[in-house]
Amino acid sequence: MTTRREGGVGLKSLAVTAPARVRTNDELRGRHPETVARAEQGTLSRVMNDEDGRAETSTFDAAMRPYLADPFRGVKERRVLAPGETSIDMEVDAGKVALELAGLAPKDVDQLISVGFLPHHVGIGNAVYVAKALGLEGAAFNLETACAGPLTALRTATALVRAGECDHVLVTVSCSYSRFAREDDTLSWFLGDGGGAFVVGRVP
Template structure:
């Protein structure tokens, strides 16, 4: 049966106003940087001995001498900024790019990691901000939410339930880790949004393979602690076995989802033009190309610019790949994301006429990365 062509029509990203480079931590926390190998980040991404036991460890090894493990910059919420604010900006930008208004949207799907209010997702709050009267609900696939949301949105449009679906993704990790905890060095904030609807024949989403990422359930948790004033605060805590769990399961999840999506569309890895991964570490893109046996030139790694921004990574990688001309109309593009206590999921799509939102604003004077075309940072 020939499927109704459905895919991404527009794409936008938005980031908070603070950019923190490694110099910020060197200047503010010199002792912690000097003792970094005794701290939580080093314990999370290190080897118990000097040898690599799998592809993940092998690609991690070149970064072990760097106390920041390959992170160069992070985008961090400023006072007064919130996940909802980033989501609203990205959503409006994606709608503007698609030449739509909130009145043209008949469903909004929102995935927030994690919203400011406890117990409620951002969907209804964002709908109020946008003046959206259509349906709006929350989706939770952890850091695998982006390809999962693409799969759900496309299925609903194909089924004729909705016509224009706005998907909004955010991640605000900085709110859940103290900045003097070295784990904060590889975490950042951001939001992305895209419109899913009918596209030209032979374009759009071709297939998806999604798995429950239950093997990652024990990587971390959210705990309620007290701040210095005795007020309750939520803090992210990583398991002491997080690195072991991750490195031992990442390859199988990646291969199963990507191979499954390719097989469902009847194509081989060699026929796919470009791959975009949830680059949650500086070496994940190289790790993924090794596991899938593909040329590293067929992917993009924005981790050094953004650090780990959860499910927003896949949106940002898509946006900048299109912006840089790495993916073009009619290219076969595979997108993969995964998240602890969430899902691992891969979409295969044929890229169409995707309208891009405004370019994120970066202060070059504050940034060691002067251009997205700096391949030594972006593509390696």
């Protein structure tokens, strides 16, 4: 544990990663032609269609309206994990880059916060696996608040550094929707996988 010091706290580095595998609209059309053909009449289209005179009620409605005729809702391609790849892999890859960009060694990290949505090991989370793969010697825990996870982790990491509990906190983030949404489910056409990491520490 370190002593509390004056000065600013901020990001020392930021890294993002995505799987190499790309799932395109043409691929989905080829594999699921009937599903694609029915998509325009899907639930989202019906709910947001104002032919019944319903007025637009939100900025979201107005922004989405131009894409309703497109069964993919404007998405051209999505990155997805290949067989054998996991959300842990994405967090580890991003974590390595974040440490390198920050000029830090694994021993310099006092705390790891893993934000996996959803984690590879549901219930256990990714933190201990990411920490082991990166060779970290400090503490590690999971933090999950759905879409707000990365921002919540940033606030938590900032508080730890500002309070003098840590000098450097590494936050790793992953999203692996493709593992939990079937390819032939139109919901999956909106979703992709990706990861990121950032280091929080003292800044000038």
